[in-house]
Each structure stands twice: as C-alpha cells, then as structure tokens.
Amino acid sequence: MLENLYNKYNLQNVINASGKMTILGVSKVPxxxxxxxxxxxxxxxxxxxxxxxxxxxxxxxxxxxxxxxxxxxxxxxxxxxxxxxxxxxxxxxxxxxxxxxxxxxxxxxxxxxxxxxxxxxxxxxxxxxxxxxxxxxxxxxxxxxxxxxxxxxxxxxxxxxxxxxxxxxxxxxxxxxxxxxxxxxxxxxxxxxxxxxxxxxxxxxxxxxxxxxxxxxxxxxxxxxxxxxxxxxxxxxxxxxxxxxxxxxxxxxxxxxxxxxxxxGSENGQHMLQRLKPFVGELNKVPFITAQVIQDSAGRDIYRADVTINNNSPYTAQEVITQLKKGDVAVYTREYRSNEGIIEFDIRAVTKEDMDIIVTKLNQIFSKKEGN
Known part of the structure; x- marks a missing residue:
C-alpha cells in the first residue's frame, strides 16, 4: 500500500498545523x-x-x-x-x-x-x-x-x-x-x-x-x-x-x-471559527497554557488557535514546539512568535482527529516531570 511509503523512506506522519507551508509540501491536492x-x-x-x-x-x-x-x-x-x-x-x-x-x-x-x-x-x-x-x-x-x-x-x-x-x-x-x-x-x-x-x-x-x-x-x-x-x-x-x-x-x-x-473557494473564516471553538476549549484544559482564537495578522479571513505558554510552565514555547515534532506523528505549528512564548495552530489542514492528537500530545508533554 502507498501508506507504507512512510515506512519505506523512514518518514514521519505529519499533522500540518503550520498552514500552507512549502516545508511541509504546502497543501492536500483535490x-x-x-x-x-x-x-x-x-x-x-x-x-x-x-x-x-x-x-x-x-x-x-x-x-x-x-x-x-x-x-x-x-x-x-x-x-x-x-x-x-x-x-x-x-x-x-x-x-x-x-x-x-x-x-x-x-x-x-x-x-x-x-x-x-x-x-x-x-x-x-x-x-x-x-x-x-x-x-x-x-x-x-x-x-x-x-x-x-x-x-x-x-x-x-x-x-x-x-x-x-x-x-x-x-x-x-x-x-x-x-x-x-x-x-x-x-x-x-x-x-x-x-x-x-x-x-x-x-x-x-x-x-x-x-x-x-x-x-x-x-x-x-x-x-x-x-x-x-x-x-x-x-x-x-x-x-x-x-x-x-x-x-x-x-x-x-x-x-x-x-x-x-x-x-x-477555500474554507471560510466562519467555518474555521466553528471548528476552533471546541479545539480551543480542550486546549485550555491543558496545564500551563492559555488558548484563544485570533485572526490572521495580515487581515485574511483565516483564524487560528493562539496558545500562550504560561510563565510557570516547565517548558518554553520553543521546547514545546520541539517536543510536538517528536514521535511517530509529528505536529508542526506556526513558530513565528515562539520568542514571545506563543504558538499558533493553523487548522486549515487539520481534522477533528488531528486536533485530538494535538491535545493528547500537549497533555503528555506537560505531564512529564523535569529531568525524566
């Protein structure tokens, strides 16, 4: 099966919460x-x-x-x-x-x-x-x-x-x-x-x-x-x-x-907002983070989950980003504001199942004890 190409070439399966980015192959073609x-x-x-x-x-x-x-x-x-x-x-x-x-x-x-x-x-x-x-x-x-x-x-x-x-x-x-x-x-x-x-x-x-x-x-x-x-x-x-x-x-x-x-057309902002609401709700249950919905900074009709890593977190935003990329399923996010302690999740190519995996991975990251 073609799915085995991940194994054949030793590639990670990727959840693209980064957006339509060249480094991840950009888009899913119809x-x-x-x-x-x-x-x-x-x-x-x-x-x-x-x-x-x-x-x-x-x-x-x-x-x-x-x-x-x-x-x-x-x-x-x-x-x-x-x-x-x-x-x-x-x-x-x-x-x-x-x-x-x-x-x-x-x-x-x-x-x-x-x-x-x-x-x-x-x-x-x-x-x-x-x-x-x-x-x-x-x-x-x-x-x-x-x-x-x-x-x-x-x-x-x-x-x-x-x-x-x-x-x-x-x-x-x-x-x-x-x-x-x-x-x-x-x-x-x-x-x-x-x-x-x-x-x-x-x-x-x-x-x-x-x-x-x-x-x-x-x-x-x-x-x-x-x-x-x-x-x-x-x-x-x-x-x-x-x-x-x-x-x-x-x-x-x-x-x-x-x-x-x-x-x-592409997915409109109103539909993104509907999908984001439960996702942001689950993100806010994860320790050490605060999530909200934000609009694209250039004013496009695109909405994302904006996750702030709290000051009392055992990990910096960049460390969380690095850990999200580990494992059989790698989660890639928007990293532009990681120096501010903020990670953005673009959901245009993210399914409900993908969102569940993201929340699970974040919970696993923050449940770890430092030094383990």
Whole structure:
C-alpha cells in the first residue's frame, strides 16, 4: 500500500498545523486535480499549445487580460523581473545579464524585503534585477517610493503577505498609482493570498500567486495581469525560465484545482471559527497554557488557535514546539512568535482527529516531570 511509503523512506506522519507551508509540501491536492495530473502524466502534448491554451482558459476564468502558469510563485517573481527588464527583447532572453541592459532597478518597500523561505531580493536578483529599498523597516509611504525612481527603474514590487511589515505601509492601490504615474509596472507578490479577483479589479499589472497554497493545487505558480507584460514574461521560457519550466501534469492539475477553487473557494473564516471553538476549549484544559482564537495578522479571513505558554510552565514555547515534532506523528505549528512564548495552530489542514492528537500530545508533554 502507498501508506507504507512512510515506512519505506523512514518518514514521519505529519499533522500540518503550520498552514500552507512549502516545508511541509504546502497543501492536500483535490482528487479531481490528481486525476488531471494523472492524465497529463500518461499523455503527450505540444507543450507550447498546452501552455498557451490553459493560460488563455485561466485568464478567461479570472476576467484578466492574460495569464501564465509557471512552476512556483518564486519562479514567477524571477521571471516577472526578467520580463520587465527585457521588455520583449529576444536579445535579453539570450543575454539576460548583459551590461548593455542598464534599466534594472526594482523598487521594493524595505519592510517587504522579507524571507519567505528565501529573501525576496534573491528572486529579484535571479531575474537580473537590482534591489532598491524604499522607506524604512517600520514605514513606507508613496513619497518614499517616488523618491527612489530613476531612469533605470524597471518596476515597483509590492509584497502582500503576513511576512511583510503591516503598519505604516502604503497600500497596493497607492503603490499602483505611483507606478502608473511614472509609466512603470507594479509587480505584486501575493503568493499566499486568498482572493485573486480583487487584483484583477484593481488593475494590478503583474500578479503572482502560488498554485499550491490557497488554491490547493500541485506545485505551480500563476502570473496574471497586463497582456503585454505577461507576453514579456512568457518570453523568458527561452531564457532563465528554461530552468524553471513546469511539467504537463502540473499544468493540468493546477488548472483543475483553480477551477474548483473559483467554484467553491477555500474554507471560510466562519467555518474555521466553528471548528476552533471546541479545539480551543480542550486546549485550555491543558496545564500551563492559555488558548484563544485570533485572526490572521495580515487581515485574511483565516483564524487560528493562539496558545500562550504560561510563565510557570516547565517548558518554553520553543521546547514545546520541539517536543510536538517528536514521535511517530509529528505536529508542526506556526513558530513565528515562539520568542514571545506563543504558538499558533493553523487548522486549515487539520481534522477533528488531528486536533485530538494535538491535545493528547500537549497533555503528555506537560505531564512529564523535569529531568525524566
């Protein structure tokens, strides 16, 4: 049985209470998408036609001028940067780092140059861009962006993510206005966001989504927006994009997952709250912890269990996190606030049975005596 692959490769079974995270394989792919992937695996296609026609189909679904499927959101950032630098030049596709091409500056708010698994600046640089930070770690206004624009600016890049600084930051709409007032494109890294359609309505030039996060598809990235810019990015398949190409099976699997997502959406916040209520009640019965429900820090319609490790606890939050990962079933949590003594449990991929296991493991951890 396939379940034995855990044993074959000596892998732990994982309860993913961390969220849609790359380190855990991101999402569970719907059965219909697995079937679409299987069809892709077992048939041949003229790849340029498959890419062109599925991309056109996706653009129609979104009401966007154009779309393109790539192999990840990270690849999307690098290829988008290369695209706006190359501006449709075949010379650039073949000689992407040529010194003849000088318009390479990509302006990004300083508080958006975050590490999401790799720093944003790595992907910008991989695409041939020169990172220009605007503003400060705790603020960035439209004026801060404006003052960094030069004759060598190729684009403005904005990151919509819980990783990014939230307070005192200009909005997407404000960044878009600065870009358009200066005849520049706005690249939006919205990898883990939930609502694709609002960015179409805003008229963002280049929008990048992860195919495997909110959409719950196989490994893929989606780029959509202005047709000319998307065509420039598509040309990068003959340049740096060759090293980032996506397979036929994932194109078909992702396209199916997107169709299902647009029909049904992801679990909404109200349903999460209903599932969280009994879970938080059980967590509050565990010694040394206090649990409550909190909303996602970036304002998404996502709710989580927020667990504070009390001051009289025999273990720190980081020690609890480490112990949760031990055993036949490893529990992975959101660790961003462990230095504050807080552990977050994201339940989007967690079942009632998983919640029971989490509560049991926590009780076992805190029932141990120090030194045993």
């Amino acid at each position: 059965n219909s998408s697995v079937e679409a992937q299987k069809f892709g695996d077992q048939h041949f296609f003229v790849m340029k036609d498959l890419i062109k026609n599925t991309s056109q189909h996706i653009a129609e679904l979104l009401g966007a001028p154009a779309a393109l499927v790539v192999n990840s959101a990270s690849a999307g950032i690098a290829q988008a940067v290369a695209g706006v630098i190359g501006r449709g030049s075949q010379y650039h596709a073949y000689h992407s780092f040529s010194k003849k091409i000088t318009k390479r500056e990509i302006i990004i708010p300083k508080g958006h140059n975050v590490d999401y698994g790799t720093p944003e600046e790595v992907m910008i640089t991989l695409g041939g861009g020169q990172v220009i930070e605007a503003g400060y770690a705790n603020m960035c206004s439209p004026e801060h962006i404006e003052m960094q624009i030069t004759e060598n600016t190729a684009a403005i890049l904005y990151v919509k993510s819980h990783h990014a600084v939230q307070k005192s930051m200009l909005s997407i709409k404000e960044a878009l206005k600065v870009a358009h007032d200066n005849s520049l494109p706005l690249i939006l890294d919205a990898a883990a966001e939930e609502d694709l359609l609002k960015y179409v309505k805003l008229g963002v030039d280049i929008v990048i989504f992860s195919g495997a996060k909110a959409i719950s598809g196989p490994a893929a990235g989606l780029i959509f927006g202005n047709k000319e810019y998307i065509n420039w990015i598509n040309l990068q398949s003959q340049g740096i994009g060759r090293a980032m190409k996506i397979g036929k099976e994932n194109i078909l699997g992702f396209t199916n997952a997107l169709e299902e997502y647009l029909k049904s």
